[in-house]
Amino acid sequence: MSALLFEKDGPVALLTINRPEARNPLGEDGDGDLFADAVERINNDRDIRCAILTGAGKAFSAGGNLKAMRERSGTFAGVGVHIRERYRSGIHKMVRALWNIDVPMIAAVNGPAIGLGNDVACLADMRIAADIAVFGATFLKVGLVPGDGGAWILPRTIGMARAAELFYTGDTIDAATALKWGLVSKVVPAEQLMSEARALAARVCRQPPDVLRMTKRLMREGMAASFDTIMEMSAAMQSLAHLTSDHAEAVSAFFDKRSPEFKGQ
Numbered sequence: 682m683s684a685l686l687f688e689k690d691g692p693v694a695l696l697t698i699n700r701p702e703a704r705n706p707l708g709e710d711g712d713g714d715l716f717a718d719a720v721e722r723i724n725n726d727r728d729i730r731c732a733i734l735t736g737a738g739k740a741f742s743a744g745g746n747l748k749a750m751r752e753r754s755g756t757f758a759g760v761g762v763h764i765r766e767r768y769r770s771g772i773h774k775m776v777r778a779l780w781n782i783d784v785p786m787i788a789a790v791n792g793p794a795i796g797l798g799n800d801v802a803c804l805a806d807m808r809i810a811a812d813i814a815v816f817g818a819t820f821l822k823v824g825l826v827p828g829d830g831g832a833w834i835l836p837r838t839i840g841m842a843r844a845a846e847l848f849y850t851g852d853t854i855d856a857a858t859a860l861k862w863g864l865v866s867k868v869v870p871a872e873q874l875m876s877e878a879r880a881l882a883a884r885v886c887r888q889p890p891d892v893l894r895m896t897k898r899l900m901r902e903g904m905a906a907s908f909d910t911i912m913e914m915s916a917a918m919q920s921l922a923h924l925t926s927d928h929a930e931a932v933s934a935f936f937d938k939r940s941p942e943f944k945g946q
Contacts, residue, residue, distance in 0.1 A: 685715045686737070687722065692730040692886040693879065694723050694784075701738025706746040707797050708829075710755050713774030720778040727945055730886040730893060732782060733878050734805060735789040741814065742798025747823065772797065772829050779804040780901070783894045785885050789878035790814045791871065795853070800831040803838045806897065808864065809878050810856040811871035816864055817853035818844070837904055839864050889927035889943040892918075 686697040696719055698705040723729050736742055749755045756767045779786070779801065788794075788805035795817045802808055802816075810816075818835055820827045827835070827848065835844040839862050846852070856868045869877045885893070895918045903911050922928055926946035934941035 683715070684709065684712065685719055687719050689726075689729065690879075692728055692890075693882045694719075694726075694729050694732040696732060696734045698734075698736045698742055701736070701740070703746070704740035704743035704793065705736040705738070705798070706744065707742050707775065707801060708745045708756050708772045709749075710771065713771040713778070716775040717778040720782045724781075724783045727890065729784055730888070730890045731784055731882040732786040733789055733875075733882055734779075734786060734801075735875070735878070736791055736798075738792075740792040740798075741788070741790045741794040742801060743793055744796025744798045744819070750823070768828055776801070776804065776830050776834075783897065785893065785897055787878050787881055787885075789874050790816075790856075790865065791874055793817075793853075795819055796827075797829045797831075800827065800829050800834050803831075803834045803864075806900075807866055807881065809867045809869065809874065809881065810859055810865040811874045812856050812868055813871050814856045814859070814865075814868075815853045816847075816856075816859050817851070818847040819851045819853065821848065822851035887943075889925065889931065889941075890945040891925060891927065892922045895922065 682699060684699050686699045688695040688697070698707065700706055723732055746755070750757050756771055757764055785807065786805045788802040788808040790802055790808060790810040792811065792813060793815050794802045795815070796819050799816050799818055818827060818831060820831070826832075835847065838844075843862050847854070854862070856865065859865045860868050867877065899911065899914060899918065902914060927943045930943060931941045
């Protein structure tokens with residue numbers, strides 16, 4: 682059984698981290714390739730308009746494998762330079778893949794999202810949490826830095842002060858606090874989590890697919906690029922959007938007082 686399950690349901694791709702017996706640890710050998718392959722499959726499928734990422738069983742992801750760290754095995758074997766290269770080719774490859782997914786992604790956080798698991802959830806554009814979910818950036822508690830890029834990811838999700846509090850204390854927060862802090866946009870009963878995620882994905886999928894992907898790219902670039910750069914990118918992408926059949930369909934539907942039917946043309 683794969684450690685990352687891929688299911689396509691119409692225009693929605695569902696990715697499920699699938700190591701439930703160990704609370705879905707990430708960063709194992711091969712995880713970089715697994716996630717990169719899944720993201721490439723999504724990016725190359727023009728029928729897919731949204732992705733959902735969740736965890737199997739009772740956890741979203743408890744983060745790195747502490748047993749492997751203790752045993753200095755897998756990703757954590759060998760001397761420092763070897764571990765560095767495995768981070769770059771494994772954990773970082775996974776993080777970069779999820780960052781570069783072309784379609785909007787929803788994290789359906791079904792349980793603990795800790796350390797690397799929390800940062801992976803933060804790579805999603807939208808996060809919905811089950812009421813039993815907990816979140817933490819507990820790297821310092823195990824004598825580590827956020828080696829997955831979390832020092833860049835988390836402050837951009839919840840702000841510098843909140844991120845600093847999570848990093849420096851190692852505290853975990855419940856779903857209600859995560860909602861208050863803006864880490865998630867909605868908290869629902871655990872049994873309703875996937876139906877809520879699918880309903881949100883369905884609303885996303887009603888949008889014209891090409892400009893949906895372009896809008897995501899603008900938002901991603903806007904997190905680091907200058908104002909002038911985003912203005913130039915916006916003008917370039919908008920000129921393409923004006924020439925799409927979907928734009929013409931949207932305008933016609935507005936005047937006809939009907940719902941548009943977007944085909945990605």
